[in-house]
Amino acid sequence: MSKFKLITDGLVKNNPTFVLLLGMCPTLATTTSAINGLSMGLATLFVLVLSNMAISAIAPAVPDKVHIPVYIVVIATFVTLLQFLMQAYTPAMYETLGLFIPLIVVNCIVLGRAEAFANKHGVLESACDGLGVGLGFTCSLTVLGLVREILGSGSAFGYNFIGGHDGMLAFVMAPGAFLCLGYLMVLFNKYLKKN
Amino acid sequence: MAAKSNLTNMVLALGVTCLLCSAILGGAFVLTKEPIEAAAAQKTNRAIAQVLPAFETASERQFVEALGKDFPYYEAKNGETLAGYAIESTVVGFGGNLTLMVGITPDRVVYNTSVLSHSETPGLGAKCTSDPKFVSQWQGFDPSVKKLIVRKDGGDVDAITASTITSRAYALAVENALVAFDTLYAPDATSGATKPVEEGGQSNE
Numbered sequence: 154m155s156k157f158k159l160i161t162d163g164l165v166k167n168n169p170t171f172v173l174l175l176g177m178c179p180t181l182a183t184t185t186s187a188i189n190g191l192s193m194g195l196a197t198l199f200v201l202v203l204s205n206m207a208i209s210a211i212a213p214a215v216p217d218k219v220h221i222p223v224y225i226v227v228i229a230t231f232v233t234l235l236q237f238l239m240q241a242y243t244p245a246m247y248e249t250l251g252l253f254i255p256l257i258v259v260n261c262i263v264l265g266r267a268e269a270f271a272n273k274h275g276v277l278e279s280a281c282d283g284l285g286v287g288l289g290f291t292c293s294l295t296v297l298g299l300v301r302e303i304l305g306s307g308s309a310f311g312y313n314f315i316g317g318h319d320g321m322l323a324f325v326m327a328p329g330a331f332l333c334l335g336y337l338m339v340l341f342n343k344y345l346k347k348n
Numbered sequence: 349m350a351a352k353s354n355l356t357n358m359v360l361a362l363g364v365t366c367l368l369c370s371a372i373l374g375g376a377f378v379l380t381k382e383p384i385e386a387a388a389a390q391k392t393n394r395a396i397a398q399v400l401p402a403f404e405t406a407s408e409r410q411f412v413e414a415l416g417k418d419f420p421y422y423e424a425k426n427g428e429t430l431a432g433y434a435i436e437s438t439v440v441g442f443g444g445n446l447t448l449m450v451g452i453t454p455d456r457v458v459y460n461t462s463v464l465s466h467s468e469t470p471g472l473g474a475k476c477t478s479d480p481k482f483v484s485q486w487q488g489f490d491p492s493v494k495k496l497i498v499r500k501d502g503g504d505v506d507a508i509t510a511s512t513i514t515s516r517a518y519a520l521a522v523e524n525a526l527v528a529f530d531t532l533y534a535p536d537a538t539s540g541a542t543k544p545v546e547e548g549g550q551s552n553e
Contacts, residue, residue: 227369
């Protein structure tokens, strides 16, 4: 499989949000605006690429019965690293995403890719897979955040275009998250079936 | 794929992984410690500068006891004269703790407020940081003239639309900061500190 195909697969055919329905918790909770969705996606992308690479490198040496704990320790290390970096250099974003950064450890996308792909493939291929899936996650979260922000607060990427009026607040809150996600999923899968 | 498991290699694999990971994290912690502290200090300093009129020096973080809890505060001075106190005040909002930095000048007027942290609903209570009408009313808010209660409850504080609970909490945080301020600073020893819990009518000359 070519490296390029690995990346596009993660974006479309194996899109973690709209096709595999993985990582729903951060997806629903952090996509109150396009910027938040984008940042959450990028944070996950960072962890995904690094953990995929590290796990593919150490997989042959890890005994079968303890492979899950070892993988989790590796993933948790990268997440904590990310946490330190965000706290130091993007404190505002760290506060907004709050709890959902440490929760990347238990995001099933990350462990899922380690189990399903990284421990059977080379470092470079695993990096591409992580990049593809991470980009897929980032794009989905950004689109979902953008739709919710436009409907809910009448702005896009923080730029307000309806003046001092309120948007449809329901879309900023949990019910709107489910609604938007559902409709976007329908659109995405309809497009996939056509091709 | 993976090697066959036996006790030795399992213990070894886990042990080595944990050791390596903790070493990496220890290193990262040391390296990022300073930037993290700098970022936090910068945030605090910006908040102090925002809630008080121009000042030359601000003190370290100190604590004053009022209402049975400790209020962190910073004392800002121009030379020897007091420019004001920036007081951190935490109350329970709608979604969790709401922490404000409240700047109070020696004439017992709120100079400005700034939200340090909150967990209010995005799009509703979270507007306490951005709603221009709500935010601007705190600039120069004089508790001896205006009642520190939301309009709905008979006071003079304009609430955020659909977020009365957050607005009430915000007003309470400001009020608590004023109580802490009175503990800190009594302008006239003979009149003593006023009790801001019974709002209105009282004034310090």
